[in-house]
Amino acid sequence: EADIYQTPRYLVIGTGKKITLECSQTMGHDKMYWYQQDPGMELHLIHYSYGVNSTEKGDLSSESTVSRIRTEHFPLTLESARPSHTSQYLCASSQLPGGNSPLHFGNGTRLTVT
């Protein structure tokens, strides 16, 4: 079934560790996004990509980095996790081109940095 998959679902990690949040989609979409969201709160765009080798920073400044080597894969990396990075990270994708198209979200990774 075409969907967008995020792993891990939950992650508890100590300060200073390097982490990578995985996001893969089988929807054939070119555009992918990372949002940061405290549970039930506002969605903040932190990174997006229009296609392979394209990455842009979003509206909310983030210490994380992303890469887009393959169309279906858009991992997010934190080189040195801090407690302030504790949040939920949602990956999303949408179709390109075609003008206005809805976002499809993954189930998210809930990150806790101790």
Add this chain to the structure above:
Amino acid sequence: GENVEQHPSTLSVQEGDSAVIKCTYSDSASNYFPWYKQELGKRPQLIIDIRSNVGEKKDQRIAVTLNKTAKHFSLHITETQPEDSAVYFCAASKGTNFGNEKLTFGTGTRLTIIP
């Protein structure tokens, strides 16, 4: 850039009554307005969207209205049920031929249906 304001931030409604959530946007060039529902612990999911060439769209108990002149759009839920309890987000974007628009989200409305 686009700015989307959403009200109210919380809304409690008796089961069976109607709920209305309102959003305003700042960029008159915005032409796509989706609504997302996020249940507790789950991902946001699109429930309805409207484009600027129509003023109203309905899907069963859910409807969205758009007033381009006033730059506001609203979500209407009729005959509310307990499963409508969730956080609802409105959004706006400015589509281009290259499809490189970004959605700007509102701050969300926590809707609680009282049995």
